[in-house]
Amino acid sequence: MIGRDQPAHTLWITDRETPMKRRFSRALQANLLPALLAAFSLSATASDALKDGSTVYREVCASCHGPGPVEAPKYGDRTAWQPLIAEGQHVITAHGWVGVREMPPRGGDPELELEEFGRAVVHMARAAGADWPDPAAQPALLADIRHEVSARVASLRSKSVEPADRGMTGAAVYKEICSHCHETGVAGAPRRGNADDWKELIAEGQHIVTAHGWVGVRAMPPRGGHAELALEEFARAVAHMANASGASWKDPTGDAMLLGRIRSEEADRRRKLALD
Ligand code: HEC
Ligand code: HEC
The missing domain is CATH 1.10.760.10 (Cytochrome c-like domain)
Structure with a gap:
């Protein structure tokens, strides 16, 4: 168990499609541009x-x-x-x-x-x-x-500290933590074992998806909301979910090359979000 103020840090990523972007493009398709512009100029001024x-x-x-x-x-x-x-x-x-x-x-x-x-x-x-x-x-x-x-x-x-790897397996981390959201797809979480949910993520690549989940993206809390997890443990849980959904991702423990790529993607992401 972790203490009350051990948190999930700050931000998320916004470069995939957001509900706002979806609403925006749907409205455009319906030729609602004038109404939209009116709505935007309103929102700049009126608090209602x-x-x-x-x-x-x-x-x-x-x-x-x-x-x-x-x-x-x-x-x-x-x-x-x-x-x-x-x-x-x-x-x-x-x-x-x-x-x-x-x-x-x-x-x-x-x-x-x-x-x-x-x-x-x-x-x-x-x-x-x-x-x-x-x-x-x-x-x-x-x-x-x-x-x-x-x-x-x-x-x-x-x-903000990073704990050492206690050797939890991907299945154990999944069961204890990730399943809260990834079993049923809470708030749009990609479901374990659902090939459709994972297709795009698998195409992006293990180091990218692992790093982005670790840093946090929209309703995905940083580190799955558990500051006591080591990166290796988190990565094993990601592989556990992806491999049940069509991937063949590796346990990065001891794979210095893969861990290095995850770290470098993490650093890029954090810089982009101005978390550092
Ligand atoms: C409180 C809910 C919640 C928990 C707990 C949770 N996730 Fe997530 N996760 C989400 C949601 C929601 C998304 C989809 C975010 C989006 O793309 O909008 C997501 C997306 C992801 C992604 C995809 C990141 C990307 O590149 O888009 C990975 C990887 C991931 N989660 C890993 C994990 C792991 C590993 C755990 C357990 C240690 C975990 N999650 C726990 C809600 C959760
Ligand atoms: C992906 C799941 C998820 C979503 C979506 C979510 N919450 Fe939460 N929220 C939680 C969890 C889990 C906790 C308990 C955190 C804890 O104390 O461990 C929580 C706790 C809180 C707390 C208490 C914070 C504190 O000081 O302990 C507030 C306030 C809150 N949520 C507001 C909101 C509001 C407002 C929204 C919608 C705009 C929202 N939440 C959406 C999962 C979520």
Whole structure:
């Protein structure tokens, strides 16, 4: 078990198709460009262009905070939310935004504004009895949240360490951690043993896909949300999933060439995301 503030660091990747890009190209196909442009100029000025908390909850958070296999504080579960509510609105909003263990940064949606994310937190906290205000209408509260975000990011950076390989097998890591999402495809996770889900990833190559999962991508939390994992253990779990889905990837332990390629891709990715 890991401590409460051993986290999943910051960011994700946005260069594959995002829901926003999909909405955008669909709208273009429907010749909605003028309406879109109007919507964009509105969103730059009017705060009511922001989504409300129940919409964000439904679209982004419910896949983990609703019924299902992920061990998140569930919607309406007062027992689970009580200690979070006691921590305070600015604290848990900031921590969720940055990401904590299997909670991916921003809930895995890089398009969300802080106000929208904060509203979804309020939506869940109210369902568990809290009386929290809309942060979009509270400049002082928003400033407290941003301050806590910076403090959190700084604290996570200073604690970021890499544990040694304890020799966990890919199957064991999968069963204990990755299966929470990769068994049923929570939030779009590629399912173990599903050749369609893995086809593109397998074509990208073992070192790339391993590095990207390790750094984190959208709703994939960095290191699967478990800071106690070694890169080798994480990589074995990736190979375990890919090999059940048509690949023949190797255990990188002792393969200095493969490990070096994963490390170099990781470094590129982190630079690109300005994580270092
Ligand atoms: C991919 C799964 C997943 C998605 C999607 C997700 N969450 Fe979470 N969330 C979690 C898990 C797991 C935890 C528990 C983390 C822990 O404490 O170990 C959590 C915890 C939280 C917490 C408590 C943070 C703290 O201080 O401990 C907040 C707040 C939160 N989520 C908000 C949201 C919001 C808002 C959304 C949608 C915009 C969202 N989450 C989407 C998995 C998810
Ligand atoms: C809380 C949910 C969750 C957990 C736990 C989780 N994943 Fe994921 N993972 C995802 C989601 C969602 C995606 C799809 C991200 C996307 O492309 O939008 C994903 C994608 C991936 C990818 C593809 C990365 C790429 O290049 O697109 C790899 C590799 C991966 N996960 C490995 C793992 C491993 C190994 C574990 C266990 C140690 C794990 N995941 C645990 C949710 C999870």
